[in-house]
Amino acid sequence: xxxxxxxxxxxxxxxxxxxxxxxxxxxxxVDGVSLSINPGETLGLVGESGCGKTTVGKAVVxxxxxxxxRIEFEKTDITRIPPRQLKPHxxxxxMIFQDPAESLNPRHSVRDILEEPFLIHRLGDRAERRQxxxxxxxxxxxxxxxxxxxxxxxxxxxxxxxxxxxxxxxxPKLIVCDEAVSALDVSVxxxxxxxxxxLQRDLGLSYLFISHNLAVxxxxxxxxxxxxxxxxxxxxxxxxxxxxxxHAYTKALLAANPVPDPAAAxxxxxxxxxxxxxxxxxxxxxxxxxxxxxxxxxxxxxxPQLTEISPGHFVQLCACCTPAPxxxxxAPPANHE
Amino acid sequence: xxxxxxxxxxxxxxxxxxxxxxxxxxxxxxxTLAPGRTLGLVGESGCGKSVTAFSIMRLLPQPHGTILSGQIxxxxxxxxxxxxxxxCRLRGREISMIxxxxxxxxxxxxxxxxxxxxxVSLHDPAPTAEVRRRxxxxxxxxxxxxxxxxxxxxPHQLSGGMRQRIMIAMALINKPKLLIADEPTTALDVxxxxxxxxxISDLQKEMGMGVILITHDLGxxxxxxxxxxxxxxxxxxxxxxxxxxxxxxxHAYTRGLLASIPRLDSTPKTRLPAIPGQVAAITDFVEGCRFAxxxxxxxxxxxxxxxEIAPDHWVENFPSMLQAV
Numbered sequence: 001x002x003x004x005x006x007x008x009x010x011x012x013x014x015x016x017x018x019x020x021x022x023x024x025x026x027x028x029x030v031d032g033v034s035l036s037i038n039p040g041e042t043l044g045l046v047g048e049s050g051c052g053k054t055t056v057g058k059a060v061v062x063x064x065x066x067x068x069x070r071i072e073f074e075k076t077d078i079t080r081i082p083p084r085q086l087k088p089h090x091x092x093x094x095m096i097f098q099d100p101a102e103s104l105n106p107r108h109s110v111r112d113i114l115e116e117p118f119l120i121h122r123l124g125d126r127a128e129r130r131q132x133x134x135x136x137x138x139x140x141x142x143x144x145x146x147x148x149x150x151x152x153x154x155x156x157x158x159x160x161x162x163x164x165x166x167x168x169x170x171x172p173k174l175i176v177c178d179e180a181v182s183a184l185d186v187s188v189x190x191x192x193x194x195x196x197x198x199l200q201r202d203l204g205l206s207y208l209f210i211s212h213n214l215a216v217x218x219x220x221x222x223x224x225x226x227x228x229x230x231x232x233x234x235x236x237x238x239x240x241x242x243x244x245x246x247h248a249y250t251k252a253l254l255a256a257n258p259v260p261d262p263a264a265a266x267x268x269x270x271x272x273x274x275x276x277x278x279x280x281x282x283x284x285x286x287x288x289x290x291x292x293x294x295x296x297x298x299x300x301x302x303x304p305q306l307t308e309i310s311p312g313h314f315v316q317l318c319a320c321c322t323p324a325p326x327x328x329x330x331a332p333p334a335n336h337e
Numbered sequence: 338x339x340x341x342x343x344x345x346x347x348x349x350x351x352x353x354x355x356x357x358x359x360x361x362x363x364x365x366x367x368x369t370l371a372p373g374r375t376l377g378l379v380g381e382s383g384c385g386k387s388v389t390a391f392s393i394m395r396l397l398p399q400p401h402g403t404i405l406s407g408q409i410x411x412x413x414x415x416x417x418x419x420x421x422x423x424x425c426r427l428r429g430r431e432i433s434m435i436x437x438x439x440x441x442x443x444x445x446x447x448x449x450x451x452x453x454x455x456x457v458s459l460h461d462p463a464p465t466a467e468v469r470r471r472x473x474x475x476x477x478x479x480x481x482x483x484x485x486x487x488x489x490x491x492p493h494q495l496s497g498g499m500r501q502r503i504m505i506a507m508a509l510i511n512k513p514k515l516l517i518a519d520e521p522t523t524a525l526d527v528x529x530x531x532x533x534x535x536x537i538s539d540l541q542k543e544m545g546m547g548v549i550l551i552t553h554d555l556g557x558x559x560x561x562x563x564x565x566x567x568x569x570x571x572x573x574x575x576x577x578x579x580x581x582x583x584x585x586x587x588h589a590y591t592r593g594l595l596a597s598i599p600r601l602d603s604t605p606k607t608r609l610p611a612i613p614g615q616v617a618a619i620t621d622f623v624e625g626c627r628f629a630x631x632x633x634x635x636x637x638x639x640x641x642x643x644x645e646i647a648p649d650h651w652v653e654n655f656p657s658m659l660q661a662v
Contacts, residue, residue: 042606048526049497155615156382185381186553190597190611197608212526219599220606238605256531258556260598262579271528272480 001075002036003206004060004174009033009069011052011059015279027279029055031230032069034306037174042200042207044221044238046214046253048275052230053210057176060208061093062086074173091121094167098179100159104151110137110162111147117169136165140195157188161195168199176208181216193220214257218242223312226250229286230278232306233321236313246309248321249287288320295319341413343515343547344370344393349407349417351385351392354400360619362388364571365407367643370564372514375541375548377562377579379555379594381616384568386551390517392417393549394434395424411515430460433508437520439500443492449503450488456507475506479536498529505536512544519551534561555598559583564649567591570616570627573643574658577650587646589658590628626655 010031017024030052037043045053058064060071062078071079078089097103104113114133118124124132134144140161151159160180167175177196181189193216199205211217217224218238225235226249234247245251252271271290276282282289284299295318304318315322351363363385370376378386391397393409395416409416411432416424436442444452453472457463463471469488476484479502492500501521508516518537522530538561541548550562558565559579566576567590575588586592593612603609614631617623625636634657641655652659 048528157615186555186594187381187597187612188615190599190609191613193599194608194611197606214527215599215601215603218601218605219603219609222606242601252528254601256527257601258527258530258554258560260555260559260583260595260600262559262583264559272532275526 001038002072003039003041003074004208005034005036005072006056006060007034007070007072009056009059009071010067011055011064012067025279027277028230028281029278030059031278031281033227033230033232035225035232035235037206037208039173039206040200040204041223042209042221044217044224045208045210045227046212046217046224047227048212050275050278051227052278053212053227054178056227057095057178057208057210061090061095061176063095087121091170092173093176094170094172094174095176095178096160096163096167096180099183100156100163101151103163104159106151109148109150110142113151113162114147114165114169117166121170123170132169136169139168139199140165155188156184157192160184160192164192164195164199168203168205171203172205174206174208176210178210179212180209182211182213189216196220214253226253229275229281231286231316232314233287233316234314235306236315240310240313244313246313246315246322247287248291285316285318285320288318291320293320295323342369342410343372343412344368344549345408345410346389346393347408347410349389349392349409350405351388351397351402352405353398353402357620361405361622362402362571362619363392364622365640366566366568366571366573368566368573368576370515370547370549372547373541373545374563375538375550375561377558377565378549378551378568379553379558379565380568381553383570383616383619385571386568387519389568390434390519390549390551393515393517394428394432395419396434426460429456429508429513430511431513432515432517433511433513435501435504435508435516435518435521437523439497439504439524440492442504443500445492448489448491449495453488453503453507453510456510460511471510472506475510476503478509478540479503479506480532481506498525498532501525501529501533502536505533505540509540509544513546515547515549516541517549517551520553521550522557523552523554530557537561555594567594570622571619572627572640572653573651574628574653575651576643577647577652581647581650585647585650587650587652587659588628589632589660626653626658628658629655 011029013027013029014023015025015027033056047053059066066079073089111133114136115129118129133147137144137146142161181192184192209217209220221238224238224241225232228249234250245254285304288296288299298319304316306314307317308314346368348365349363350365352359352361380386392404404417450472454468457468457471473484481487481502522533562579565579565582566573569590575591586595596610597612617630623630623636624640625638626641629636641653643651644654645651
C-alpha cells in the first residue's frame with residue numbers, strides 16, 4: 001500500500017494578459033503525472049529546469065492547488081480537502097527547500113524556527129518543546145548551543161541541517177526534498193546526503209527527492225522518475241534507470257552527466273536546443289519534437305503513454321524516443337572500476 | 338611545456354579590507370598556463386578561486402580588494418602592476434572573462450546586438466556594417482538560431498543556455514589569447530552544460546587560446562581540462578596534469594573530494610565517505626596546514642611547502658595529508 005500516490009496529477013498556471021487580465025494561455029507545468037511512494041522508500045524525480053519537478057513537489061504537499069487529478073496520502077484523498085482537514089496530514093508531509101538561506105526566517109533564532117511546528121500544531125508545553133529542540137539539533141549533528149543563534153551565523157551546510165531539523169520535528173512520514181543539496185559545496189553535500197540516509201534508516205522516512213543532478217538522485221533513490229515537460233517519460237528502479245535506460249531522454253541525461261574520471265570513455269549524446277516552453281507544448285512526443293526526430297510525426301497519432309515494459313519499469317513509448325525492438329542505439333555510460 | 342607560458346602567476350596574494358579587519362583571500366599562489374591549454378581551478382566556495390580570476394582581470398571590488406604582492410605575467414607583462422589604460426586595451430581583446438550569471442552580466446536594457454558590438458568597437462574602429470557582420474558571424478559560431486533576429490532582442494527574451502552562449506560570443510568576439518571562465522555552466526542544466534563546454538573547447542582549438550576554467554564540479558574538470566589546481570582556503574594544495582591528478586591524488590583534501598561525489602555507478606543508498614568538518618572562517622585561517630585545521634589535527638606553525646612528487650605533480654607537503662592510500 002503506497003504512502004503517497006498521485007493519479008494523473010495536473011497543475012496548470014493561467015497566463016493573464018490584456019486590459020482585463022483575462023487568461024490568455026495556460027502554462028501546463030505538470031501535465032498528467034502518476035507516481036507512488038511506499039513507506040520507507042525514496043522516489044527520485046529528475047529533469048531539466050522547467051520540467052515541472054518542483055511543481056510536483058509543491059502540489060504533493062498542497063502548497064499549490066492541483067488543477068486536475070488525485071493525490072492520496074495514507075489512503076485519504078487530500079486533493080481538495082479544506083485547510084482544517086488538511087492540517088493533521090501536514091504534520092506528516094514536510095518539505096526541505098533548496099536555499100536554506102531563504103527558507104529560514106533571518107529574524108528568528110534557531111529555537112524559534114524549530115519550536116514553530118510544535119506551536120502551530122499545539123503540541124507539548126514549554127519545557128517539552130525545549131527538550132524536543134535539543135533532541136532535534138542532536139539528531140542533525142548540530143551542537144545544543146546552536147539553538148540561541150540566528151541563521152546567518154551558520155554556514156550553508158549547517159543551515160540546511162536546520163532546515164532538515166525543522167522538517168523532521170513532527171515525526172513526518174514523507175519529506176519532499178526539493179534540490180536539498182544543490183546549493184551546497186561537494187564536501188558538505190555528501191555530509192548532508194549521509195544525514196538524510198541516516199534519518200531515513202532511523203525514522204523510517206519516505207522521501208520524494210527532487211534534483212537536476214542525476215548522480216545524486218540515483219545515489220539517494222530506490223526508484224527514479226525522469227520528467228520532461230510536465231510528464232514522466234521513464235520510471236524505474238535506480239539501477240535499471242542507469243543500466244537499462246530505455247527512453248532517449250533518459251539516455252541523453254545520463255550521457256550529459258559529467259563523469260569525474262578523465263580516463264573514462266565518452267559516449268556523449270549532445271542535445272541541441274533548450275526545453276520547449278510548457279505554455280504551448282508540442283503535441284505528441286515532446287522530446288522527439290526537440291530532437292526533430294524523423295519518426296516524430298508518428299507520435300502525433302499514437303499519443304505516447306507510460307507503459308510497463310518490464311516489472312516496475314515504465315516508459316513512455318513512442319516511435320521516436322523508444323524505437324522497438326530495444327536496440328542499444330546509445331550505449332549506456334561505461335562502468336568505471 | 339613550451340618555454341614561454343601565456344600566463345605566469347607568481348606568489349599572488351590578494352587581500353580584502355572587511356569590517357572585522359583585513360583578510361587574505363588568496364595566500365601566495367603560483368600558476369602557469371601555456372597557450373592552447375586548459376587549466377582547471379577547483380575548490381569550495383570561499384577558497385579564493387574567483388578572487389584569483391578577478392585579480393587576473395584586475396576587477397577586484399574597489400576599494401576593498403587589493404593585490405598585496407606577487408606578479409601576474411601575461412605574455413611577460415605584469416598585470417598586477419599595469420596602469421589602467423593599458424589594462425583597458427587588454428581586457429576584452431587579449432583577455433576575456435565569462436561570468437557565472439549571464440543575467441547579471443548582460444545589460445537588461447540594451448539589445449544583445451548592441452552589447453556585442455560594443456565589445457568590438459571598443460578595440461577596433463571598424464565601420465558599423467563590418468561590426469554587425471562580425472557579431473552575426475560570432476552568434477552563428479556559438480549556434481544561436483536566427484542570429485540576425487536575435488541581435489535585436491533583449492537578454493530577458495532568451496533562455497539561460499542562450500544567454501550564456503551570448504556571453505561566450507561576447508568574450509570571444511575579439512579572439513582573445515586568454516579566456517577566464519568563472520563557473521560558466523553552474524547555473525545551467527547538464528544537457529546545456531555539455532553543449533556549452535563543447536562549444537568552449539571547439540572554439541579554443543580553433544583559436545588556440547589558453548583557458549582557465551573555474552568550477553567546483555570535478556566532473557567538468559575531468560572532461561575539459563589539461564591541468565588542474567586544487568585550491569583550499571586561499572592556497573593551492575595540489576596541482577597536476579588532469580589524468581595524473583585523478584589517477585594518483587596525493588593530498589587528503591583532493592582524495593576526500595574525489596571520494597565524496599555520488600557517481601552514477603556507486604551503490605544507491607550507501608553512505609558517502611564525506612570530509613568531516615567545514616572550512617574555517619577566513620579570519621581564523623592558520624599559517625600551517627589549513628586542511629589539518631579542518632580535520633581537527635595539529636596544523637603546525639609553518640606553511641607546508643609545495644613539493645614535486647612526480648613530473649609536474651605538485652602537492653602541499655604536510656605529513657599527515659600525504660599518507661599513502
